[in-house]
Amino acid sequence: MSTLTTKGSATRARIIEGASATIRELGVTATTLDDIRARTRTSKSQLFHYFPSGREELLLAVARFEAALVLTDQQPYLGNLATLADWDAWSSWRDTVVDRYRRQGGSCPLNTLTSQLGRTSPGARAVVTELLAHWQSEIAAGVRQLRDAGRISSRLDPDTVAAALLAGIQGGVLIQMATGSTVHLEAALDTALAQLQASAPGVAPDGTTPRAFPTLAG
Amino acid sequence: MSTLTTKGSATRARIIEGASATIRELGVTATTLDDIRARTRTSKSQLFHYFPSGREELLLAVARFEAALVLTDQQPYLGNLATLADWDAWSSWRDTVVDRYRRQGGSCPLNTLTSQLGRTSPGARAVVTELLAHWQSEIAAGVRQLRDAGRISSRLDPDTVAAALLAGIQGGVLIQMATGSTVHLEAALDTALAQLQASAPGVAPDGTTPRAFPTLAG
DNA sequence: CATAGATTGGACTTGCCAGTCCATTTTTCG
DNA sequence: CGAAAAATGGACTGGCAAGTCCAATCTATG
Numbered sequence: 410m411s412t413l414t415t416k417g418s419a420t421r422a423r424i425i426e427g428a429s430a431t432i433r434e435l436g437v438t439a440t441t442l443d444d445i446r447a448r449t450r451t452s453k454s455q456l457f458h459y460f461p462s463g464r465e466e467l468l469l470a471v472a473r474f475e476a477a478l479v480l481t482d483q484q485p486y487l488g489n490l491a492t493l494a495d496w497d498a499w500s501s502w503r504d505t506v507v508d509r510y511r512r513q514g515g516s517c518p519l520n521t522l523t524s525q526l527g528r529t530s531p532g533a534r535a536v537v538t539e540l541l542a543h544w545q546s547e548i549a550a551g552v553r554q555l556r557d558a559g560r561i562s563s564r565l566d567p568d569t570v571a572a573a574l575l576a577g578i579q580g581g582v583l584i585q586m587a588t589g590s591t592v593h594l595e596a597a598l599d600t601a602l603a604q605l606q607a608s609a610p611g612v613a614p615d616g617t618t619p620r621a622f623p624t625l626a627g
Numbered sequence: 628m629s630t631l632t633t634k635g636s637a638t639r640a641r642i643i644e645g646a647s648a649t650i651r652e653l654g655v656t657a658t659t660l661d662d663i664r665a666r667t668r669t670s671k672s673q674l675f676h677y678f679p680s681g682r683e684e685l686l687l688a689v690a691r692f693e694a695a696l697v698l699t700d701q702q703p704y705l706g707n708l709a710t711l712a713d714w715d716a717w718s719s720w721r722d723t724v725v726d727r728y729r730r731q732g733g734s735c736p737l738n739t740l741t742s743q744l745g746r747t748s749p750g751a752r753a754v755v756t757e758l759l760a761h762w763q764s765e766i767a768a769g770v771r772q773l774r775d776a777g778r779i780s781s782r783l784d785p786d787t788v789a790a791a792l793l794a795g796i797q798g799g800v801l802i803q804m805a806t807g808s809t810v811h812l813e814a815a816l817d818t819a820l821a822q823l824q825a826s827a828p829g830v831a832p833d834g835t836t837p838r839a840f841p842t843l844a845g
Numbered sequence: 846c847a848t849a850g851a852t853t854g855g856a857c858t859t860g861c862c863a864g865t866c867c868a869t870t871t872t873t874c875g
Numbered sequence: 876c877g878a879a880a881a882a883t884g885g886a887c888t889g890g891c892a893a894g895t896c897c898a899a900t901c902t903a904t905g
Contacts, residue, residue, distance in 0.1 A: 411851060414902065420852080438656050438743055441892060452854045453894080463894065523805050525656055537805040572814035577791060580798025580815075587741050587755040596790035597798075604822045629881060632872065638882080659862060670884045671864080677882095681864065 421459045424449050428471050433516045437468070437525045469532050472522045476540040479519070482509065483544070490551025494558040496606065499551070503598045506578060507591055515585040541579075545571045555605065562608035574601045639677045642667050646689050651734045655686070655743040687750050690740045694758040697737070700727065701762070708769025712776040714824065717769070721816045724796060725809055733803040763789045773823065780826035792819045 413421065427449035432440050442456055442464060460466040486505050489498040510517070519537060526533030549571035555561045574597075581594025631639065645667035650658050660674055660682060678684040704723050707716040728735070737755060744751030767789035773779045792815075799812025 414851060416902080417852065436743075436747075439747075442894090443892070454853060454855075454896085457894070458852070464892095520801065523801075525654070529654075529657075534805055541802060541805065569814045570818060572811045573795060573818035576798035576802060576811040576815040577795045578798065579801050580794035580796065583738065583741075583797050583801055584759060584794060587752060587759065593790045593794040596787045597794040600788060600791035600822070601818075604818070604825075607822075608825065632881065634872075635882065660864090661862070670882095672866085672883060672885075675864070682862095 417459075420451065420455060424451060424456065424459060424467070425470050425474050428467060429474055429518060432471065432518050432521065433513075437518075437521045442467075465526070465530055468522060468526055469530060469536070472519065472526065472533050472536045475518050475522070476536050479540065480543060483547075487544075487547040487551070491547060491554055494554045494560060496560075499602055499605075503602060506598065507595055510582050510585060510594060511591050515582075515589055517582050517586060520579075520583060520586065541575065545575045548574055552605070560609055561605045562610070565605070565608055570601070570605070574598075577601055635677075638669065638673060642669060642674065642677060642685070643688050643692050646685060647692055647736060650689065650736050650739065651731075655736075655739045660685075683744070683748055686740060686744055687748060687754070690737065690744065690751050690754045693736050693740070694754050697758065698761060701765075705762075705765040705769070709765060709772055712772045712778060714778075717820055717823075721820060724816065725813055728800050728803060728812060729809050733800070733807055735800050735804060738797075738801060738804070759793065763793045766792055770823070778827055779823045780828070783823070783826055788819070788823070792816075795819055 424445065428440070428445045431444050431448050435444065442453070445451075445467075446453065446456065456467065457463060460470065483502075483505070486498070486502040489495075490502055519540070522533060523537050545568075549567040552561070552565070552567035552570050556563055556565065556567060577597030577600070578594065581591070581597045584593040585591050642663065646658070646663045649662050649666050653662065660671070663669075663685075664671065664674065674685065675681060678688065701720075701723070704716070704720040707713075708720055737758070740751060741755050763786075767785040770779070770783070770785035770788050774781055774783065774785060795815030795818070796812065799809065799815045802811040803809050
């Protein structure tokens, strides 16, 4: 690998971003190198100069890019979860997640990339796995915070709760991809948060709670 | 469309099943018509005889086939949910779901098919949407049953709970595809069931319950 | 400035794969 | 049986898309 000049790394970044955008529009399968070339105004040799082993390598770079995007995008909210022990932090995080995916209109490039690369390339699998682990650990930290502050039942295991919550989010997004609606995503988030809150000491057995957090009243 | 003879429909079915199996192994994108031909010992003309508009049409038929498979596979357990109002029914359903996907080893052809066809073909989208709706309504019926029997809080909305549960399952399977592990799937199911049970009238605020159902003890 | 290495343009090759076509065989049914 | 319809075999086409290659240009730096 030759050392990149300023110009070089700019081009490389342009390719990745363009590829990412193209994939969002067309899907991984339908996206060809020529589509990417067209959007990024690059030549064949540039693509293979910066990603010598070709398409796979570029797609992997896109996966990393998308993963980083998700994290930097969520991080402030996740950070709040881990430090505030405050229902409002959870509530606004919930809204952020829903907003993000609603705006994204059900594309989730990472899911698509996983479908295509997951089987073939262990690298892509690792990227996704690490993203999930990171995400989950931040959620778990938030749950632990709540538990230590005595705001949820001490019988809830933070890691299990976080795993379930993450699964709900991923599934909600997946379903959004098929149906176009975010109701499942919202149901997953709201249900999980309601569960946390309902477990709080001092909440009546039937779920009635004096706090202002949304519950699942029928 | 010419009328199918016995032999004809047998061949057609063989193609669909073979395609389904091939896709499980190779993924949708990597599966070519020749792969399917090889496995099903058919000729090009047969493929296009039974699926005149080609690959897309065949894939759609596979999607329908898989959807039907999931439903007939789950139906007895789902039926129990809707009639028994019994924690054991839920527990064994939970085990069935986990078993099914664990045995399947994280392939989920429907997810893969959605990724590839969802964008292009509205037909595939419809198949998945309908499968999800069906599945969800069966779960919701079970939850309603529990509620009417007074075994869970009346404040839980069956449809919302079912939507969240379904999202958790789908997400769990999706994560299994990336990580190879079913812990998220199990966490989603266990958390949801624990939530239902914890909401039962007579359960202590901290989640302590006299019943034998697994809880999320830390 | 000079040169080595980085960057870029784009024509060309290669191979694959969906889809076409027609000839042949098999089945149905009057 | 015998014609019509259905089923099958497999060669062939056409196009597309990934990857190669080399010549031409830029950029860093001594």
